[in-house]
Amino acid sequence: MGDLYLIGLGLSKRFLTNASIESMKRSDVIFLDSYTSLSCDLSKDVLEEIIGKQISIVKREDLEQGYRNIIESLKTKNVAIATVGDPMIATTHVGLAVEARKNGYNVRIVPGISVHCYIISKSMLSSYKFGRSVTLVYPYEGKTDMTTYNVIKSNQEAGLHSIIYLDLRDGKPMDGNEAINLLLSMESQRNEGVIRLDDVLVLGERLGCDEERVFALSFREAIKVNLNRPPYIIIIPSKKLHYMEVEALKCLH
Numbered sequence: 001m002g003d004l005y006l007i008g009l010g011l012s013k014r015f016l017t018n019a020s021i022e023s024m025k026r027s028d029v030i031f032l033d034s035y036t037s038l039s040c041d042l043s044k045d046v047l048e049e050i051i052g053k054q055i056s057i058v059k060r061e062d063l064e065q066g067y068r069n070i071i072e073s074l075k076t077k078n079v080a081i082a083t084v085g086d087p088m089i090a091t092t093h094v095g096l097a098v099e100a101r102k103n104g105y106n107v108r109i110v111p112g113i114s115v116h117c118y119i120i121s122k123s124m125l126s127s128y129k130f131g132r133s134v135t136l137v138y139p140y141e142g143k144t145d146m147t148t149y150n151v152i153k154s155n156q157e158a159g160l161h162s163i164i165y166l167d168l169r170d171g172k173p174m175d176g177n178e179a180i181n182l183l184l185s186m187e188s189q190r191n192e193g194v195i196r197l198d199d200v201l202v203l204g205e206r207l208g209c210d211e212e213r214v215f216a217l218s219f220r221e222a223i224k225v226n227l228n229r230p231p232y233i234i235i236i237p238s239k240k241l242h243y244m245e246v247e248a249l250k251c252l253h
């Protein structure tokens with residue numbers, strides 16, 4: 001009887017842990033989740049070279065609709081799902097973990113450095129003051145999903161910071177400029193003063209990579225800033241900042 005490993009790879013090669021490498025080596029079948037996040041240098045080829053085993057890339061439907069095949073494989077094999085970042089943060093793997101557990105298999109979670117923790121750390125904002133996080137999705141058939149705006153608004157009302165992941169659809173990560181314009185267009189539609197041109201945001205670009213940048217800048221500045229390449233993550237800080245948080249954000253200019 002095998003175990004199910006849910007393995008976090010961290011954001012890039014340098015954040016792979018011994019625990020994640022050992023767990024992959026212990027697994028008979030390894031799937032690399034290609035749809036919840038992306039990395040500048042962690043790929044199937046790089047991982048295969050590090051662990052000396054074959055890895056298969058899986059898409060969302062392979063795991064969500066094909067989960068029975070994975071449970072079936074557990075009868076005789078250790079199966080690993082490896083994910084960039086942390087395997088349980090802003091992913092949908094909990095369903096698979098619950099199903100494996102219900103079928104009597106051990107589930108071994110190997111945490112990885114998540115983009116969520118990474119940007120909190122780099123922003124220097126108080127980790128006690130983060131509210132609900134949210135994914136900013138691409139408009140669909142000309143319609144904008146306003147969930148992100150609503151989440152930022154309710155976090156602001158509670159004096160909390162908001163972490164905004166950007167959509168990753170069919171392997172296409174949303175660009176930072178597109179995200180900033182989309183947030184501003186939500187404000188134009190709703191006009192509730194949630195996102196003002198002079199409000200500050202924190203923008204994380206290619207975190208964990210050699211060329212990583214973390215900026216704190218106003219929306220007015222962000223519209224004009226020259227960006228490199230995705231992935232990006234955004235924090236909209238609370239409007240009620242502690243004076244030390246104000247000083248910390250100045251260090252990111």
Ligand SMILES: C[S@@+](CC[C@H](N)C(=O)[O-])C[C@H]1O[C@@H](n2cnc3c(N)ncnc32)[C@H](O)[C@@H]1O
Nearest residue numbers: 085086089090114115165166206207231232233
């Ligand atoms: C849905 S989250 C998945 C998080 C992942 N499970 C983790 O723990 O890191 C994926 C989104 O986080 C952001 N992201 C992921 N890696 C990033 C990086 N290295 N730099 C900046 N943003 C990143 C992007 O917006 C991406 O679409």
